[in-house]
Amino acid sequence: MALDEKNLEAMLDQYPAKVKRNRKKHILITNSKEEQIIEANTRTIPGIITNRGCAYAGCKGVVLGPLKDIVHITHGPIGCGYYSWLTRRNKAKTEEPGKNFLTYCVSTDMQESDIVFGGEKKLSKVIDETVSIFKPNAITINATCPVGLIGDDIQAVAKEAEKKHGITIMAFSCEGYKGVSQSAGHHIANNGLMDQIIGDGELEEGPKGKYCINILGEYNIGGDSWEIERIMKKIGYHIQAVMSGDGSYEELKNAHVADLNLVMCHRSINYIAEMLDKKYGTPWLKVNFIGVQSTINTLRNMALYFGDQKLIDKTEEVISSELAKIEPQLESYKKICAGKTAFCFVGGSRGHHYQALYQDLGIETTLAGYEFAHRDDYEGRDIISEIKGDADSRNIPDLEVTPDDKRFRLKISPERLEKLKEQIPLSNYKGMIPEMKDGRVVVDDLNHFETEEFIKALNPDIFSSGIKDKYIVQKMGIPSKQLHNYDYSGPYAGFNGAVNFAKDLSMSFESPTWNFIIPPWRETPLLEGSIEEGEA
Amino acid sequence: MEKEIIYSRNVNENPCNMCMAMGGIIPFKGIEESMVIIHGSQGCSTYMRRHIAEHFNEPIDVGSSSLNEKGTIYGGGDNLKKAIDNIIKVYNPAIIGVLTTCLAETIGEDIDGIASEYLKEKELNNLPIITVSTPGYGNTHAEGYWAAVKRIVTNLAIKKEKGSKVNIIIPQLSPADIREIKRLLQLMEVQYTLLPDFSDTLDRPFERSYKKITKDGTKIKDIVEMPDAVATIQMGVTIEENYSPGKYLEDEFGVPLYNTPIPIGLENTDVFLSLLSQLTGKEVPEALKQERGRLLDCMIDSHKYNAQGTSAIFGEPELVFAATKMCCENGIKPAVVATGSKTAKLAELVKPLCGDASLLDEADFVSIRSISTEMKVNVAIGNSDGKYLTEKEGIPLVRFGFPIHDRIGGQRLLSVGYIGTTMFLDRVTNTLLENKYNNYRKEMYQKFYWEPKKKTLAVPGS
Structure with missing residues (x-):
């Protein structure tokens, strides 16, 4: 069953008039014949049960958190530190004994007296203790709401502590109220990493004779980045740094030596990708390792960028051998999945990426959306100049970078770059909407009310989002696949990941449990309306 | 001496508690047709919903006033009113709870004022809006829970005539x-x-049509x-x-x-x-006496195994006290009794039961871990965060309390009454047994077999 404008209107009529006007701009039904605009990255309506988080969550929770040899101190009352403690499933292996601190939650645990008299002294004591307990390679300080309000100068505390302890200590003013979602926190974290870590290393170039790359915006949820790295290494790439899944200060500081930056999650890391281009002359390539065909496309695009016939041949060889291995495994799962429909609502890139994997399995995505993306993630980067900045986005200043005197080096000639741009998504991202079929629903910042309504209207076979909406959907009789933490499964990236995903999905479809449940709308329609044929 | 060193630390390393607003949500979820809004950044509400949903495996709808930078300067009254408006439209609740956050408290929001202004503007006479002050820096989630219950009672209770309930x-x-x-x-x-x-x-229960x-x-x-x-x-x-x-x-x-x-x-x-x-004035019925008898029988059946137990108990003070009491009744010696709360009362109550246990308040898991290893604890009782003790020290954990997010069924764990205690005690005893069986052969081997063999092997070579 498809949704038309009329049904959509009827659904939104249940909102107060003002809310309806607002939400309508965040929802569209794809139509390639029209130029479609979606509103995104604007303030959430109070009282709407949104899935969005805050700037702290985006900064500490998403971008910085996975860096394993750094201790991340939460400066604030205990809650925020607790809630972001190991909740993202970004895996990391310990290289140097004792230099993996991901399992620790370190907080200044501010009390009422700290709010009244200021928390700077306590923060600097906590830094001293952190250095003596953990001996980390670096420290980040992550501010929570009250810190900015009471005027703690965490930047000054960090500078002083840096002098005292002789290691990099960075302060991030990512108070929860900044911006409109996690997205503000990503930007703050990007600026800090670029400003204070990347380029700090002494390496001037990557290993000789290797294709040296960074993977940006890959957080190693459930081991995704390990599967990607496996394939890369098989082909012969050298991975300098992953930002930030299983990443480390030690690798990150030399990220400037890469010849190409791969961008997985465009939303959370595009700032660094752009700055690396400006400062060191390294272009970035939009990649997608979610899905078999998109992994293949990505590998071919990478080979094309380097343009070396040996690499191109090796890439094809690896693709064939991987396919030979996974195709027989996928076969039975495809039979189970074929013809089904899915909702795909995730943070800032997976709402797009997973559609490719669903397609590989013969599953149609009928509704997709992002929690905290911007318009360019939907419509492509070409529209960035059209986006009007507002007070919320101006609060997070852009970091101005200039070409590095010594290290700026054009990785490929401008002519070749222009030519390649026509063939591959080089320093460009075309967004989610152009890749979706017509008549599909795109929703920005989907909330609980709309989740229920869209389910009644479109009746998907699988709902993929996170834990906050998972249980509503399951109570409605529809299986859910969490795409934030993979329901403690994974990896889902790359070739083997596709098999894992197909297997997990098939389990949901085939589980006898669901046979005991018949959703009510399979018997009686819940939405009333007539279907008029012949009208667009 | 070591205890003093731990107490003098400023850092909270692996916390044993959450913040007040988190605890404040739960009581509102236990009132008919109720909704709750958190007045602050939307991250607070999102984080807490995530944790509560993972424990109960249920939808947890909690609104947020989604305060942003503008609200921190001009106040968040408008946002809160809009939030209440939208919640009423979509949920039509009979009662609304409003909890504050670090943000709302630091900027000094007058939530009572905002709420009564709202009700006046909308001419709503029958909708109780219950405000609770729950700053994250005020106390832990345990106190947040009680603060909310108390505000619910003080706001609603009206004396009429003597009843019998x-x-x-x-x-x-x-x-x-x-x-x-x-x-x-x-x-x-x-x-x-x-x-x-x-x-x-x-x-x-799973129902045919989902109700918000x-x-x-x-x-x-x-x-x-x-x-x-x-x-x-x-x-x-x-x-x-x-x-x-x-x-x-x-x-x-x-x-x-x-x-x-x-x-x-x-x-x-x-x-x-x-x-x-x-x-x-009513007698305890025969059925309950039977349950009591069965619990006693269970305690006798397992007392020898329990006597080998040394426990670390942690979590919210009230639960910690009850579990400590159960351990003491069964000879599972409490060595560490810890809570993230600031409370003198727990120590007062626990001391007569097990005076030589280490009593920690405002504890974090690093302090719990160091004393647990020192005291050779072999069973931990508390929420999922105690898995850290298992991972780092091999101390098995009996999951109890909130949150339980690495196992399913936290909401179905039964521990009260004679039947619940029987089940709870069995969980603890069986954990001790499992640990024993897992290590028994190895221990015996090392004690009686491996050492002598090593000696005989050494003889021919010397």
Whole structure:
């Protein structure tokens, strides 16, 4: 069953008039014949049960958190530190004994007296203790709401502590109220990493004779980045740094030596990708390792960028051998999945990426959306100049970078770059909407009310989002696949990941449990309306 | 000496508690047709929903006023009013709770003022909006829970005429525990008002049509009538008076207050039932006597295994006290009794039971870990965060309390009453046994076999 404008209107009529006007701009039904605009990255309506988080969550929770040899101190009352403690499933292996601190939650645990008299002294004591307990390679300080309000100068505390302890200590003013979602926190974290870590290393170039790359915006949820790295290494790439899944200060500081930056999650890391281009002359390539065909496309695009016939041949060889291995495994799962429909609502890139994997399995995505993306993630980067900045986005200043005197080096000639741009998504991202079929629903910042309504209207076979909406959907009789933490499964990236995903999905479809449940709308329609044929 | 070193630290490394607003959400989930809004950054509400949903495996709808930078300068009144508006439109609740956050408290929001202004503007006379001050830096989630219960009572309770009901006020138990307490009350033929009753709302049966909020939970009318009760039984021996809803009912309306432990353990359950018996004049029925007998039998069956147990118990003070009592009754020696809360009461209560245990308040898991290893603890009892003790020190964990997010069924864990205690004790005993069997052969091998063999091997070479 498809949704038309009329049904959509009827659904939104249940909102107060003002809310309806607002939400309508965040929802569209794809139509390639029209130029479609979606509103995104604007303030959430109070009282709407949104899935969005805050700037702290985006900064500490998403971008910085996975860096394993750094201790991340939460400066604030205990809650925020607790809630972001190991909740993202970004895996990391310990290289140097004792230099993996991901399992620790370190907080200044501010009390009422700290709010009244200021928390700077306590923060600097906590830094001293952190250095003596953990001996980390670096420290980040992550501010929570009250810190900015009471005027703690965490930047000054960090500078002083840096002098005292002789290691990099960075302060991030990512108070929860900044911006409109996690997205503000990503930007703050990007600026800090670029400003204070990347380029700090002494390496001037990557290993000789290797294709040296960074993977940006890959957080190693459930081991995704390990599967990607496996394939890369098989082909012969050298991975300098992953930002930030299983990443480390030690690798990150030399990220400037890469010849190409791969961008997985465009939303959370595009700032660094752009700055690396400006400062060191390294272009970035939009990649997608979610899905078999998109992994293949990505590998071919990478080979094309380097343009070396040996690499191109090796890439094809690896693709064939991987396919030979996974195709027989996928076969039975495809039979189970074929013809089904899915909702795909995730943070800032997976709402797009997973559609490719669903397609590989013969599953149609009928509704997709992002929690905290911007318009360019939907419509492509070409529209960035059209986006009007507002007070919320101006609060997070852009970091101005200039070409590095010594290290700026054009990785490929401008002519070749222009030519390649026509063939591959080089320093460009075309967004989610152009890749979706017509008549599909795109929703920005989907909330609980709309989740229920869209389910009644479109009746998907699988709902993929996170834990906050998972249980509503399951109570409605529809299986859910969490795409934030993979329901403690994974990896889902790359070739083997596709098999894992197909297997997990098939389990949901085939589980006898669901046979005991018949959703009510399979018997009686819940939405009333007539279907008029012949009208667009 | 070592304890003092731990206490002098500023850093909280792996916290043993959450913030006040988190605890404040739960009681509102135990009232009929209720919704709750958190006044602050939307991250607070999102983070807490995530954690509560993972424990209960249920949808947890909590609104947010989504304050942003502008709100921090001009105040968040408009945002909060909009939030209430939208919640009413979509959920049509009979009662709304508004909890504050670090942000709202630091900028000094007058939530009472905003709420009453809102009700006046909209001419809503029958919608209680209950505000609770729950700054993250104020206290832990345990106190946040009690603060919310108390505000609910103080806002709603109105004295009318003398009734015959007993008020039962409970801490954050599992829905299964609440159902068991209700069964005990039924068997004892007690007329009661249990607050907050989230036994159905946070452990909802699968139903044919999904409802956003339901009529399950404590009835608002019943809360209004709490001052008419003959007595209040409050399972809150560790709570401070300023957080005590039962104390309020006693001081304000003269309802006698009986602060009792959670009925976990033989004696604690005896206390609860005999109190009910005393209040109603009814005998404990034969069925419950049988259950008691079975618990006793279970305690005898497992006492030899339990005697080998040394425990670390941590979590919310009220639960910690009850579990400590059960351990002491069964010879599972408590070596560490810890809570993230600031409370002197827990130590006072625990000392006579197990004076040589280390009593930690404002504890984090690093301090719990260091004393647990020193004291050779072989079973930990508490929420999922204690898995850290298993991972780092091999101390097995019996999951108990909130949150349980690495196992399924936290909402179904039954630990109260004679039956619940039997099941809880079995979980602890079996964990000790599992640990023993896993290591038994190795230990025996090393003790009686491996060492001599090493010696004989060494002889020919020397």
